[in-house]
Amino acid sequence: MSKSFELESRILQSLKKREGIATAADVSADTGIGLGETENELRRMLSWYKSHLDVDDDGNLLYRFDPELVRRGEDRDHTWYMLKKQITAALRLLFKVWVMIMLVGYTIVFIVILLALAVGALTQSNDRDNGLAMLPLRLLGSLLEWVFWWNVFDDGRSSRSRRSGYGNQSFGGFETRGYAAKRLKHKVDKPLYQKITDWVVGPENPKDPLKAQQRFAAWARNNKGIVTPADWSIRTGLSLEDSENALTAGIMRFGGDVQVTENGVLLYRFDELRLKATEDAAESVNMRGDLPVVWQDKAKPQPFSGNAASTDFWIALFTMFNLFMSSATLVTYNAGTIPEMTAGVAIALGWIPLVFSAAMLGIPIIRWFLRIAERARAARESKRRKALRTVFESVRGGQAEAVMLDPEFEKEFALEFNGEPVEAQNGRMLWRFDELALHFQEATDARNAAQSQIVFGQTVFSSDESTKSMNDADLEDFERRLAMELGIPETQYA
Secondary structure, eight states: OHHHHHHHHHHHHHHHHTTTEEOHHHHHHHHOOOHHHHHHHHHHHTTTBSEEEEEETTSOEEEEEOTTOOBOSOOHHHHHHHHHHHHHHHHHHHHHHHHHHHHHHHHHHHHHHHHHHHHHHHHHSOGGGHHHHHHHHHHHHHHHHHHHHHTTTOOSTTHHHHSOOSSSEEETTEEEETTEEEEOOOOOOSOHHHHHHHHHHOOOOOOOTTHHHHHHHHHHHHTTTEEOHHHHHHHHOOOHHHHHHHHHHHHHHHOOEEEEOTTSOEEEEOSGGGEESSTTSOSOTTOOSOOOOGGGSOOOOOOSSSSOHHHHHHHHHHHHHHHHHHHHHHHHHHHTSSTTOOHHHHIIIIIHHHHHHHHHHHHHHHHHHHHHHHHHHHHHHHHHHHHHHHHHHTTGGGOOOOEEOOTTTHHHHHHHTTOEEEEEETTEEEEEOHHHHHHHHHHHHHHHHSOSOEEOOOEEEESSTTOOOSOHHHHHHHHHHHHHHTTOOHHHHO
C-alpha cells in the first residue's frame, strides 16, 4: 500500500503542473512510472479526488482532476503512510543532531577539562613556575581565538572579506562601515549536523530513483516514439546489444512494439506513450529538448562529503582531539593518577567518546580508500566516452566513414558496435560502422513518416454530464454499445 501512495505523490506533482488535465501517457512521461501502473493509479485516484473521466472516439482516456487536487474523505491507510513518513524523517534528523551533539559536546567538555586543569596547575604553582603553568592555558586560548575568528564551519566563501585593511572590514561575521555594523548576509548551503553526517557516511544521494525512466519516456515522446538501439547507445555509451535489452525493458514498462525494417533494423515504437491531452500540451513538464550525447557528460565519482575542504578539516581535527582526550582519560584511570576518578567517569569520558570518535574517524578513512578505485573507474569511463565521439561522428548523416580508433578501446568498440575493418594506414587499422549509420538513417526516415503528434480526440463519453460533444442520439447509441461491451444486459440498461 505504501508503494501506491508513493506513486500517488509523484502523479500529483505531474497533475499540478498540468492543472489537473492529462492522459496516462502524459503522467507516465512526467514521472517515469510505467504506463500500466500509471493507468491503474489514476483510476484509483478517481475515487479519492474530485475528477471526471473522458473517452474519445478511439477509446482513449483523458483524466480531468480538480486543479486544487484536494483529497476528499479520510483514508486511514493514507494517514498512516504520511505519519510513518514524517516519523522516519524525524528519526533521521534526530540521529544527525545526535551525532553533532556527540562531536561538539565532547569537544567542549574536554576543552573545559583542559582549562580547569590549567587553572588548577596555575593556582598550585609558585611564581617561578607561573610561566610554565600558563603555557597550556595560553596555547588553548590562542587556539580558541583562532577558531572563533576563522569561523570554523564556514565554507571559506567570505575569507576575502576577513582580510584586514581600510574600508569595509568583517569581524566575526559582521561587516563594519565606519561606526555602523550590519550582519553579513550569506547563504548557508546546509546545516552543521548535515555537514558532519556527510563527512562520516557521505552525502545523501538526492537522485530520483525514476529519473532515468522519466528522461527516457520524455525523450522518446520528443522523438515521435521511435527509437533505435544506436539512438540509445549514443546517449548512454551502451553497446548495441545492451541498448536492445534496455529498449526491450522500456517496451515492457511503457508499452509499444518492435518493428523490423526491410534492412533488418529494429525500430522500437512507443505510440501509446505519445498520447497527449491537447495539441499545445507540453511534451514533459520535467524535461525540454533532447538528451545530450554521452561524451558531453563527464563521468564523476560521488563527492566525498560535499563540504568545503576547510569544513572537513575541522571536523576531522575535532574528532581526533576527542579520540586523543578519551584515550588519555582511560590511561589516567588505569594508571590511578587521579584517585577521585570513578569507573562511571571513565566510561562517560573514556569509552563512549573513544568508540564514537573511532567510528567517526574510521568510516571516512575506509570510504577514502574505496574511492580510489571509484575514481579510477570514473576516469576510464570519461576517457571511453571521449573516444566514443570518433565512432558516432563517423556515421553522421547516415553515411559511414572509415576512422582510426583510440588503441585502448579499438577492440572494445569494434565488438560492441559491429565495426568492420577496412584497411591499414600507418600500421593502424581503419574501421567502418555501417550498421550504426543504417540505424540512424532508418530512424530518421521513420520519424519523417510518422504523424507529428497523437492527441486526445473528440469526447464521446464523459462522467461529467455537462460535457457533451455528440448529439443525444449518437451519445445514447454509444452508451448502449459501451454497456453491451461491459456485459450489462440491455433490459437492465434500459
